Amino acid sequence: MNQTYRPVFLVTGGAGFIGANFVLRMRQNNLAKIINLDKLTYAGNPQTLVSLAEDPEHQLVRGDIGNTELVAHLLDKYQPDAVVNFAAESHVDRSILNPGEFVQTNVVGTLNLLDASRGYWRRLSKDQANRDKCNRFRFLHVSTDEVYGSLGPTDPPFREDTPYAPNSPYAASKASSDHLVRAYYHTYGMPVLTTNCSNNYGPYQFPEKLIPLIILNALQGKPLPVYGDGQNVRDWLYVTDHCDAIALVLEKGKLGETYNIGGINEKTNISVVTTICEILDKLSPKAGLDRKSLITFVKDRLGHDRRYAIDCSKIDRELGWKPKESFETGLQQTVQWYLSNPEWVEAVQSGAYQTWIHQNYGDRK
Numbered sequence: 001m002n003q004t005y006r007p008v009f010l011v012t013g014g015a016g017f018i019g020a021n022f023v024l025r026m027r028q029n030n031l032a033k034i035i036n037l038d039k040l041t042y043a044g045n046p047q048t049l050v051s052l053a054e055d056p057e058h059q060l061v062r063g064d065i066g067n068t069e070l071v072a073h074l075l076d077k078y079q080p081d082a083v084v085n086f087a088a089e090s091h092v093d094r095s096i097l098n099p100g101e102f103v104q105t106n107v108v109g110t111l112n113l114l115d116a117s118r119g120y121w122r123r124l125s126k127d128q129a130n131r132d133k134c135n136r137f138r139f140l141h142v143s144t145d146e147v148y149g150s151l152g153p154t155d156p157p158f159r160e161d162t163p164y165a166p167n168s169p170y171a172a173s174k175a176s177s178d179h180l181v182r183a184y185y186h187t188y189g190m191p192v193l194t195t196n197c198s199n200n201y202g203p204y205q206f207p208e209k210l211i212p213l214i215i216l217n218a219l220q221g222k223p224l225p226v227y228g229d230g231q232n233v234r235d236w237l238y239v240t241d242h243c244d245a246i247a248l249v250l251e252k253g254k255l256g257e258t259y260n261i262g263g264i265n266e267k268t269n270i271s272v273v274t275t276i277c278e279i280l281d282k283l284s285p286k287a288g289l290d291r292k293s294l295i296t297f298v299k300d301r302l303g304h305d306r307r308y309a310i311d312c313s314k315i316d317r318e319l320g321w322k323p324k325e326s327f328e329t330g331l332q333q334t335v336q337w338y339l340s341n342p343e344w345v346e347a348v349q350s351g352a353y354q355t356w357i358h359q360n361y362g363d364r365k
């Protein structure tokens with residue numbers, strides 16, 4: 001990142017898991033000023049950002065990326081150098097129960113953000129004084145490897161040119177938003193970038209996702225639910241590696257391109273769960289309890305993709321990015337983080353952070 005000029009980023013979904021890690025990383029290293037637009041759904045937790053409470057260069061705005069006036073107002077007021085779009089409904093199981101909400105935020109919301117950003121970028125281009133800002137402007141869309149569908153055991157990993165074949169309503173909504181981003185480059189020449197990443201894990205992840213769910217259930221001696229036969233394979237990336245990749249793509253990515261980001265860590269779900277049990281049995285032993293005995297196989301998720309694997313050689317070759325954490329080091333740090341942050345966990349599990357949102361923001365959506 002260029003240290004001489006400190007950019008302004010409009011980050012959306014920056015109170016969620018990955019967005020908040022990105023915001024914290026940007027602010028801790030003083031790399032960018034952040035306007036953080038987040039609807040604060042159940043997945044958005046301002047408590048994650050508590051260390052930035054006194055930081056004048058981070059501002060959390062509660063609002064919806066689908067709100068045209070609000071987004072246009074924020075763009076004009078703060079004149080960002082980039083929009084980084086993390087905002088999404090992100091949980092596959094929830095998308096199976098309620099696909100409409102996913103289309104609303106992930107598709108319609110992203111379209112609104114693209115459209116408002118295009119208007120802002122065009123206004124910059126017409127103003128001689130803002131030429132540099134206009135040339136610097138980027139719209140970076142954060143997406144997922146789930147858009148590529150499912151792989152067989154011996155298929156090669158997903159590449160950027162793998163055809164899209166989304167299988168869940170979540171993946172379909174993300175695929176749709178990726179296509180809109182692409183279309184804004186080809187149709188309007190907008191300076192867009194897209195990243196497609198594998199499963200993330202690390203600090204501040206909402207405990208409905210596999211790794212924090214297993215850590216917290218195992219700590220509390222509860223059953224450890226594993227879908228189907230546990231043989232579904234995912235590639236795992238430590239969240240700060242993802243954040244660094246996004247920062248690099250923002251700085252050096254070629255306009256209109258997509259970059260696959262992955263951890264080069266393919267693991268079956270059952271091996272992830274047993275490794276967590278082993279780490280916890282060492283770091284926080286409970287007399288007489290072998291945590292693997294808590295593993296419980298449950299009815300498989302509808303349409304559960306069998307295997308995801310990602311070929312991230314393009315971002316390595318073109319931009320020089322590689323993940324720093326191995327699965328072993330990343331998982332160890334993650335388990336340690338959940339052990340060291342019981343207040344955050346308690347607030348999330350009890351829903352106390354929702355009370356805080358209500359007190360601070362009322363019921364506005």
Ligand SMILES: NC(=O)c1ccc[n+]([C@@H]2O[C@H](COP(=O)([O-])OP(=O)(O)OC[C@H]3O[C@@H](n4cnc5c(N)ncnc54)[C@H](O)[C@@H]3O)[C@@H](O)[C@H]2O)c1
Nearest residue numbers: 013015016017018039040041043044064065087088199200
């Ligand atoms: N978690 C992963 O493993 C993973 C992997 C690859 C890509 N991604 C993508 O990365 C992005 C972030 O994922 P995450 O795991 O941090 O998700 P998350 O669910 O933890 O956070 C999403 C955030 O978006 C906010 N949000 C939801 N709807 C909104 C709206 N309409 N307007 C404004 N804000 C809204 C939520 O309040 C929340 O803070 C998503 O786009 C997701 O598709 C996630």
